Amino acid sequence: MLRFCVRMEMALAFALAIFGILILSYAGKAQAGAEPLRYCVMQAAFLAVSLVAMGVLFRVDYRFFARKEVLWALAVGMVVALALVLTPGVGKTVKGAHRWIGLGPINVQPVEFVKLGIVLFLSGYLGRLGGMARRLKWGVAVPGALVGPVLVLLALQPDFGGAMIVCALVALVLLAGGVRLRHLLLPGAAGVAFVAAMLLTNENRVARLLNEQQGENYQAWQSEIAFHNGGLTGVGLGHGMQTAGYLPECHTDFIFAIIGEDLGLVATGLIWLAFLLMLCGGTVIALRAKDRQGMLLAAGATAILCAQGAANMAVVTHLLPTKGLALPFLSYGGSCLLSSFCAVGVLTGVGRATLEAEDAPAAPGGRPVSLG
Numbered sequence: 001m002l003r004f005c006v007r008m009e010m011a012l013a014f015a016l017a018i019f020g021i022l023i024l025s026y027a028g029k030a031q032a033g034a035e036p037l038r039y040c041v042m043q044a045a046f047l048a049v050s051l052v053a054m055g056v057l058f059r060v061d062y063r064f065f066a067r068k069e070v071l072w073a074l075a076v077g078m079v080v081a082l083a084l085v086l087t088p089g090v091g092k093t094v095k096g097a098h099r100w101i102g103l104g105p106i107n108v109q110p111v112e113f114v115k116l117g118i119v120l121f122l123s124g125y126l127g128r129l130g131g132m133a134r135r136l137k138w139g140v141a142v143p144g145a146l147v148g149p150v151l152v153l154l155a156l157q158p159d160f161g162g163a164m165i166v167c168a169l170v171a172l173v174l175l176a177g178g179v180r181l182r183h184l185l186l187p188g189a190a191g192v193a194f195v196a197a198m199l200l201t202n203e204n205r206v207a208r209l210l211n212e213q214q215g216e217n218y219q220a221w222q223s224e225i226a227f228h229n230g231g232l233t234g235v236g237l238g239h240g241m242q243t244a245g246y247l248p249e250c251h252t253d254f255i256f257a258i259i260g261e262d263l264g265l266v267a268t269g270l271i272w273l274a275f276l277l278m279l280c281g282g283t284v285i286a287l288r289a290k291d292r293q294g295m296l297l298a299a300g301a302t303a304i305l306c307a308q309g310a311a312n313m314a315v316v317t318h319l320l321p322t323k324g325l326a327l328p329f330l331s332y333g334g335s336c337l338l339s340s341f342c343a344v345g346v347l348t349g350v351g352r353a354t355l356e357a358e359d360a361p362a363a364p365g366g367r368p369v370s371l372g
Contacts, residue, residue, distance in 0.1 A: 002288050002358075005281035006351035010054070012274050012281075013344045016329035017047050017337065020255070024332055026238045027251040027258050039251055039332050046334035050341035057345030062297055062353060066124035074121045075146050081110035082153035098157045109335035111162040112326075114150060115308075116343050118169055119300030121146065126177035127293025140183045143174065151194060161323040165308060167191045173300050177292065220318045222247040223254055226261035227268075227317065234264035251332045253324050256316040271330070272313070279306045285351040294350045301347040304328075305340060 025040040064070060085091040085098050092102040100107040122143060147170050154163040170191075174184060226242045229235055240261035242250055250258050260268045282302025289295040305328050312327040314320040326336040 002284060002351055003355055005284045006348045006355070008281050009278060009285075009344055009348050009351075012278055013054075013329055013341060014051075016271070016274055017043075017050075017341075020330035020332075021047065022237075023255060023258060023262075023330070024251055027243050027255060027332075042334070043332055043337065046337045049334075050338045053338060054341040054345035054348075057342055058349045058352060060349060062294055062346065062349050063127075063291075065120045065297070066127050066293055071121055071124055074117050074124075078110075078114045078117045078121075078146070079149050079153070082114060082150060082157075085110055086153070086156055099159055099162075106334065109333070111154065111157075111159055111166075112335040112339040113342075114162075115165055115169060115304050116301070116339055116346070118147070118150070118166055119173060119297065119304065120346070122170065122173040122177065123293050123296035123300060126173070126179075126296060127291060129177075130292070140174070140179060140187055143170065144187055151191070155194070161311075161325045163194075165304075165311070165325075168307060169300060169303060172303055173296050176299055177296050219248060219254060219322050220315075223257040223316050224318055226257040230261040230264040232264050233266055234260070234262045237262050249324075252326060253312065253331065254316055255331050256313055256327055259330075260316075268313075275306050275309045278302065282306070282347055285347060285354070288354050289350055290354055290357050294353065298347050298350040301343040301350075304343045 021040055021043050024043050025037060027039070065074070081101070084101050090101055091098050092100040092107055094100060094107075099111065100109050125143065147166070150166060151163055154166065171184065171188065175181065222242060226240065226247065229240065234240075240258060242258055242261055247254055247257060256268065256271070259271065279302060282298060282305070286295050286298035286302065289298055308325060309328050311320065311323075312325045312331075315323055315325060316327075326333055328336060328340040
């Protein structure tokens with residue numbers, strides 16, 4: 001069962017990415033100045049890099065991320081990357097948001113990697129702590145010293161969606177890692193207040209919430225039209241009206257609506273099923289892990305993929321207010337695609353290590369023999 005889940009995670013990720021490239025072959029045609037196949041070719045190049053990264057992380061012993069020097073590198077790297085976004089001449093501003101680092105023709109969005117970095121750091125740190133995670137100082141104060149600056153830097157970008165995902169990941173990993181719930185109540189309340197302040201002090205977000213209440217949100221409205229037009233089986237691949245420019249960001253945040261219009265409820269249902277299967281497979285890998293770090297790492301990586309996927313689809317189907325969250329594996333963008341495959345590599349790497357431990361021959365007395 002575990003071996004099947006490891007293979008399933010990789011297969012589903014690859015299948016979704018290939019399907020996303022197919023949709024991008026025409027979904028980006030309405031973007032100003034874009035060549036017809038530009039996004040398709042770029043995404044294929046990103047996929048090639050992402051597959052290599054997944055393969056490397058699949059082979060890396062996840063216990064490597066529990067080393068002190070690696071934990072320090074992760075913590076410093078995340079803070080520096082988010083700070084560079086706000087540095088003039090390095091960070092790039094798009095529609096008033098400072099979320100990208102410009103590297104020539106490529107824009108890197110650090111928050112996509114910070115999500116995985118948070119999981120790597122917390123799982124390694126809590127794995128080293130063991131039972132000491134139940135103490136307030138070690139289980140909450142030390143992680144808070146990293147999470148606090150990360151949230152502040154996300155607020156300065158501003159990135160409301162990224163801050164919400166980070167808060168959810170931190171809460172999940174800390175609780176699963178043995179931190180007492182009562183120790184998290186005050187920091188949790190502070191986190192909720194912080195996110196609420198991010199929301200209410202930004203005019204665009206307040207207006208967006210008001211638009212949701214008044215039924216005037218343009219993107220959500222066009223997305224609803226797309227799903228209505230698509231019905232059960234869709235209007236046909238490439239024949240939907242939303243790719244003609246009616247739905248902004250249809251190749252990134254709202255690609256799920258394009259799929260719904262062109263291929264209908266059947267295709268969107270299969271995508272939901274794919275993410276549900278990834279959730280089930282990731283849960284099996286986490287439960288079968290041989291130590292706390294492996295369990296937390298698998299659970300966190302699964303949450304990154306499935307929680308963001310569910311949030312994106314909830315936004316596109318107008319169940320949540322509109323927010324710029326990419327759909328893992330499907331939305332256009334190298335940062336999201338690469339970080340998603342890195343999460344799959346880490347997740348399946350935990351499964352590989354578990355399988356190797358279970359398959360290792362036992363020495364007399366029942367102790368496993370190291371295979372080097």
